[in-house]
Amino acid sequence: xxxxxxxxxxxxxxxxxxxxxxxxxxxxxxxxxxxxxxxxxxxxxxxxxxxxxxxxxxxxxxxxxxxxxxxxxxxxxxxxxxxxxxxxxxxxxxxxxxxxxxxxxxxxxxxxxxxxxxxxxxxxxxxxxxxxxxxxxxxxxxxxxxxxxxxxxxxxxxxxxxxxxxxxxxxxxxxxxxxxxxxxxxxxxxxxxxxxxxxxxxxxxxxxxxxxxxxxxxxxxxxxxxxxxxxxxxxxxxxxxxxxxxxxxxxxxxxxxxxxxxxxxxxxxxxxxxxxxxxxxxxxxx
Ligand SMILES: Nc1ncnc2c1ncn2[C@@H]1O[C@H](COP(=O)(O)OP(=O)(O)OP(=O)(O)O)[C@@H](O)[C@H]1O
Ligand SMILES: O=P(O)(O)OC[C@H]1O[C@H](OP(=O)(O)OP(=O)(O)O)[C@H](O)[C@@H]1O
Ligand SMILES: [Mg+2]
Numbered sequence: 001x002x003x004x005x006x007x008x009x010x011x012x013x014x015x016x017x018x019x020x021x022x023x024x025x026x027x028x029x030x031x032x033x034x035x036x037x038x039x040x041x042x043x044x045x046x047x048x049x050x051x052x053x054x055x056x057x058x059x060x061x062x063x064x065x066x067x068x069x070x071x072x073x074x075x076x077x078x079x080x081x082x083x084x085x086x087x088x089x090x091x092x093x094x095x096x097x098x099x100x101x102x103x104x105x106x107x108x109x110x111x112x113x114x115x116x117x118x119x120x121x122x123x124x125x126x127x128x129x130x131x132x133x134x135x136x137x138x139x140x141x142x143x144x145x146x147x148x149x150x151x152x153x154x155x156x157x158x159x160x161x162x163x164x165x166x167x168x169x170x171x172x173x174x175x176x177x178x179x180x181x182x183x184x185x186x187x188x189x190x191x192x193x194x195x196x197x198x199x200x201x202x203x204x205x206x207x208x209x210x211x212x213x214x215x216x217x218x219x220x221x222x223x224x225x226x227x228x229x230x231x232x233x234x235x236x237x238x239x240x241x242x243x244x245x246x247x248x249x250x251x252x253x254x255x256x257x258x259x260x261x262x263x264x265x266x267x268x269x270x271x272x273x274x275x276x277x278x279x280x281x282x283x284x285x286x
Contacts, residue, residue, distance in 0.1 A: 003193040004045045005201065008065035011037070011050040015182055018090040019069040023048075026204035045197050057082060063187050066194055067201075073159065073180035077123050082185045085198075086205060089212065091182040093161040095120055097127075097175040100148050100155075105174045111135055111155065117147035118157035120177075127157075127177045145169040210284040213258050218251060218277045225272035226250050232267040255281070 009019040023030065023041075030048055032039035039048045049065055056070045057078035067085075073095055075082060097116070099105055108131050115136040118124050128135055140147065144158040145165050159180075160166060160173055184205065190198060221229050226241060229252055233239045239254040252273075256264050268276060 002045055003191070003197065004040075004047050005067065005194050005197040006047045006049060006065045008049045008051045008056045008059055008068035008070075010053045010056070010070070013053060015053060015069060015071065015091055016050075018088075018182065022069070022088060022205065022208060025208045026201065028201075028204075044201070046201070054078070057185070060185055060187050063189070065187070066190050067184060067186045067198060069182055069184055071180050072183050073120065073123070073178065075183070075185055076178060076180075077120050079122055081188055083188055084183050084185050085202060086184040086209070088182040088184060088205075089209060092180070093159045094179045095123055095157060095177040096160045096173045097155060097157050097177060098145075098160070098166050098171040098173045101170050101172045103155075103172075105172075108133060108175065114154040115152075116155050116157055117144050117153035119144055120157060123177055124157045127175075145171060207283045207285050210286055211281040214255050214281055214284055215258065215261065216253070216279040216281050217256050218253050218275075218279070219268060219273040220244060220249055220251055220275040221271075221273050223248050223250055226252065228271045229268060229273055232264060232271060255284075 010016045028041045028044045037050045056068045057080040059065045060068045061080040117138045144156050147153040233254040242251045
């Protein structure tokens with residue numbers, strides 16, 4: 001049997017669906033059995049292990065899994081030797097310090113000598129050290145936001161995304177400790193054979209991610225506006241310009257980045273673009 005790459009993904013929880021979805025978008029079919037803890041891809045040399053998120057960095061460092069999809073926050077917290085190969089654009093959140101809303105926060109020194117509840121003691125300790133602060137860190141594994149209300153701590157350090165859990169518990173975010181998103185990580189000593197499989201997987205993932213971050217754009221413009229419009233539209237190499245059936249008009253095709261999107265659209269309109277169409281890209285092979 002040929003060599004296979006082993007990937008760990010979260011067994012259940014926030015990361016699982018998006019992790020399996022990105023593998024699917026890479027054209028990889030996994031035969032499972034959701035209750036199975038181990039499954040094989042039918043059309044790619046990949047074996048999937050379903051593990052607890054918090055155990056994944058250790059498994060990858062030990063080489064039980066070659067690669068994994070895991071939150072950067074967990075990689076940082078577990079302080080394992082791993083390569084972070086690619087950010088994946090989902091499960092975006094931040095680790096933040098929060099206090100009861102009636103506290104008058106005066107700045108970082110406020111935390112000196114305070115008791116802070118967290119599930120991320122290492123990340124918190126690093127943040128405190130970097131700011132020359134000393135706190136009493138109280139480690140709990142979940143429901144951290146309840147700690148100040150039940151007299152367990154003065155403040156918390158926990159993950160935030162929408163902020164609604166903080167709000168519901170009468171807390172206010174006051175400092176950002178780190179930002180995180182799901183990423184693809186790898187063991188530092190992967191064999192050459194497995195590295196070759198990993199390169200193929202990474203190539204597919206990057207094509208999928210690039211497609212998500214970009215849109216195909218088509219528009220019409222009078223020929224005398226084409227030069228100005230092209231200046232606003234970089235494209236993958238350069239925009240395509242085709243004549244319209246109507247004399248004196250052209251159709252311009254290009255690719256624009258999601259981040260620049262609305263700014264570019266405004267510029268295009270100002271420069272005389274008409275009939276602008278935006279189309280999602282399925283894969284973008286770079
Ligand atoms: N509110 C949130 N918004 C976005 N991403 C989040 C949020 N909370 C957690 N995450 C990200 O999702 C990851 C998994 O969170 P989840 O709550 O599913 O698992 P867990 O309970 O931390 O871990 P385990 O699988 O070990 O039980 C976190 O490590 C973090 O990267
Ligand atoms: O800012 P928000 O959008 O409200 O998200 C933040 C909450 O999400 C996470 O908990 P989760 O829902 O994963 O529950 P858990 O603690 O049981 O893992 C995190 O620990 C926060 O409590
Ligand atoms: Mg959680």
